[in-house]
Amino acid sequence: MSNMTILNARNITNEELFFGHKACAGCGGSLAVRLAMKVIGRRSYVVVPANCMSAVGFMYPAMSFGVSGLCCPFASTAAVLSGITQAARQLGEEDYYVVGFAGDGGTADIGLQALSGAVDRNDRIIYICYDNEAYMNTGVQESGLSPYGTKTTTSPEGAKKHGANPIKKNMFEIVAAHNIGYAATASVGYPQDYINKVARAKAHPGASYIHVMAPCPTGWGAETDVTTQLAREAVDCGLWYLAEYENGEFRLNKNPKEFKPVKDYLTGQGRFRRMREQDFKIVEEQRDAMWAKIRKNWQTA
Amino acid sequence: MEARKEFISGNEAVAIGAMLARPQVVSAYPISPQTIVVEKLAEYVESGLMKNCSYIRVESEHSALAAVLGAVATGARTFTATSSHGLMYMAEVLPFVSGSRFPVVMMNANRALAVPWSIFTDQSDSMMLLNSGWLQVYVEDAQEALDMVIQSYRIAEDPAVMSPIMINLDGFVLTHTYELVDIPAQAQVDKYLPPYKTGNKMSIDQPLGVCIGITPDLNTEFRYRQHVDQLRNAPGVIAGADREFGEVFGRSYGSQGGGLSEKYRCEDAEVVLVTLGSISMTARTVVDKLRDAGRKVGLFKIRFMRPFPMQDLLSLGDQVKVLGVLDKNISPGYEGTVFSQVNSALSRKANPPRTMNYVGGLAGREITTRSLEKIFSEMLGMIRDGKAELPPDPNGRVKFINMRWEDHE
Numbered sequence: 001m002s003n004m005t006i007l008n009a010r011n012i013t014n015e016e017l018f019f020g021h022k023a024c025a026g027c028g029g030s031l032a033v034r035l036a037m038k039v040i041g042r043r044s045y046v047v048v049p050a051n052c053m054s055a056v057g058f059m060y061p062a063m064s065f066g067v068s069g070l071c072c073p074f075a076s077t078a079a080v081l082s083g084i085t086q087a088a089r090q091l092g093e094e095d096y097y098v099v100g101f102a103g104d105g106g107t108a109d110i111g112l113q114a115l116s117g118a119v120d121r122n123d124r125i126i127y128i129c130y131d132n133e134a135y136m137n138t139g140v141q142e143s144g145l146s147p148y149g150t151k152t153t154t155s156p157e158g159a160k161k162h163g164a165n166p167i168k169k170n171m172f173e174i175v176a177a178h179n180i181g182y183a184a185t186a187s188v189g190y191p192q193d194y195i196n197k198v199a200r201a202k203a204h205p206g207a208s209y210i211h212v213m214a215p216c217p218t219g220w221g222a223e224t225d226v227t228t229q230l231a232r233e234a235v236d237c238g239l240w241y242l243a244e245y246e247n248g249e250f251r252l253n254k255n256p257k258e259f260k261p262v263k264d265y266l267t268g269q270g271r272f273r274r275m276r277e278q279d280f281k282i283v284e285e286q287r288d289a290m291w292a293k294i295r296k297n298w299q300t301a
Numbered sequence: 302m303e304a305r306k307e308f309i310s311g312n313e314a315v316a317i318g319a320m321l322a323r324p325q326v327v328s329a330y331p332i333s334p335q336t337i338v339v340e341k342l343a344e345y346v347e348s349g350l351m352k353n354c355s356y357i358r359v360e361s362e363h364s365a366l367a368a369v370l371g372a373v374a375t376g377a378r379t380f381t382a383t384s385s386h387g388l389m390y391m392a393e394v395l396p397f398v399s400g401s402r403f404p405v406v407m408m409n410a411n412r413a414l415a416v417p418w419s420i421f422t423d424q425s426d427s428m429m430l431l432n433s434g435w436l437q438v439y440v441e442d443a444q445e446a447l448d449m450v451i452q453s454y455r456i457a458e459d460p461a462v463m464s465p466i467m468i469n470l471d472g473f474v475l476t477h478t479y480e481l482v483d484i485p486a487q488a489q490v491d492k493y494l495p496p497y498k499t500g501n502k503m504s505i506d507q508p509l510g511v512c513i514g515i516t517p518d519l520n521t522e523f524r525y526r527q528h529v530d531q532l533r534n535a536p537g538v539i540a541g542a543d544r545e546f547g548e549v550f551g552r553s554y555g556s557q558g559g560g561l562s563e564k565y566r567c568e569d570a571e572v573v574l575v576t577l578g579s580i581s582m583t584a585r586t587v588v589d590k591l592r593d594a595g596r597k598v599g600l601f602k603i604r605f606m607r608p609f610p611m612q613d614l615l616s617l618g619d620q621v622k623v624l625g626v627l628d629k630n631i632s633p634g635y636e637g638t639v640f641s642q643v644n645s646a647l648s649r650k651a652n653p654p655r656t657m658n659y660v661g662g663l664a665g666r667e668i669t670t671r672s673l674e675k676i677f678s679e680m681l682g683m684i685r686d687g688k689a690e691l692p693p694d695p696n697g698r699v700k701f702i703n704m705r706w707e708d709h710e
Contacts, residue, residue: 043505060513068503070374071512073393076367083371086355090325091376117360
């Protein structure tokens, strides 16, 4: 890996392989797909389940991917990737890449079983989860990755419940627990880190997984010109982290000396509007507990 | 591999048929009574009997057909096998495959659906998926199972059809019964079945989006094309594939070869029973016995439920007064699925026979020659002075056979 060229804004290709789609202004998911496709390149097959990316980019005759692609059943992204990679191998294809883009619901909820199977088989596939923390395509419903207190249409704030379930499933560690060869977390707010992780996944001979935080201004209740800024803030306040899992070891890529206040990040978004001081405190406690474990057990930068 | 005879189960016949068809990707998940197929194929791939083939071990039937979907969309010949709840679990993926016009071949071991739980056979599972866009064939023995796996690729991959096929075997009765089966030589199969070539695939050099979304202004035309290809082209392609199969291997199926159905002693029959699958064998012996006693009875065996043998039904002579349909499934609260389908076809006839529905063989309950004789005798008894008189109550025309309380009547 060390001999790989570091990708950056200057040397990344100008070629676009995901464009002309109808995603909302400021869509973090489509940015994650666009950047990844620049790295993965033309010699690839793309799989997208029923999600925003297929809704905005896979409606005939307006096909937005510059490569071959398949819009698969919601739960089946990873299984379809396996089928493609095995078929291409048997048909004698060489130098090809198979990549799937599923959202948080398509990965952590309905697609989790198929992902587990594919990672277990260690088929040579690249699985990218773009996490916008709710089912956005259907109009903002709670997913297993909606964080504490998120207001969605199925986690309305009421007398009994204060928005989404307090647990955000830890997909990165769930995938790592399969002893996967390469897994990483990333953020569209740190694009250089993200595209280099995509490059590492591309170079990996087995299954690889990238979990990229990708804000959705529509579902988050934010302005359309703050997407990358929000994604950055999530990392800077410690509610998200940049890390890798390789050779059985976790490695933290960015270890902030001090966190920016979670309150600033949370109050900037409509989905957390009803949060109170005690909620910020709960979020901070969850964050600190998570980081204590990370700093204790993981390699740190 | 040379041609030979082997004493094998229906499941093994299916696995050998699949091996001879040279699929490039196989993906399946174990479920009784199909499991032996999965085991055999995994073994053939591992031992090198199946060369240039990947066996994808998946964590569910949904993923089995999804992996096959990805593979066939990349241009590979594919095979999968399932049964009952497995078929239900993968049901979502079926119309993805058929709507994309991908020629997947799948074996289904017909098994009851819970609840009550049962691993034994009936045809509730496949009947529930009649509208999935898959062709459906029901075979009668292990030889036909092996032969139909090979034929199915010819049919499914024909450019005029381009549709997946589900090959149905009655669970245990066919899957686990050992028979002496002719296994054709690989060279002969290769001659009959050339490698799969298609433009309907993703590729790196010619990018193509598959399993696409389509807005209402174009969507129906795609579905219409799928419909007419199956309605108009599939019957001829099925007949042609069987005719050529007969020329190469010396075996063919259906009345005139390659039929969607088989008519047995129907020429002057006044009473005809409609069956599918393994029970047809028993029904034939009952027809013979009754014929020997001078009764004018016949058998109409449905081989394909899709495409449906409508023309064959319409060509039954006007002397048929009563036609009974034996259904190994029930659409609860109404009637057997095959009965509905048969009645719909017969309604296109100027003088249709009167029809009765016999529901039996659910969840492995035996259908004996005695119970079939009883059915025939009841239908014969409905004919008075050349006219059929059916039970006046419309619901009385749907009868469950072999019920436990009958013994105590």
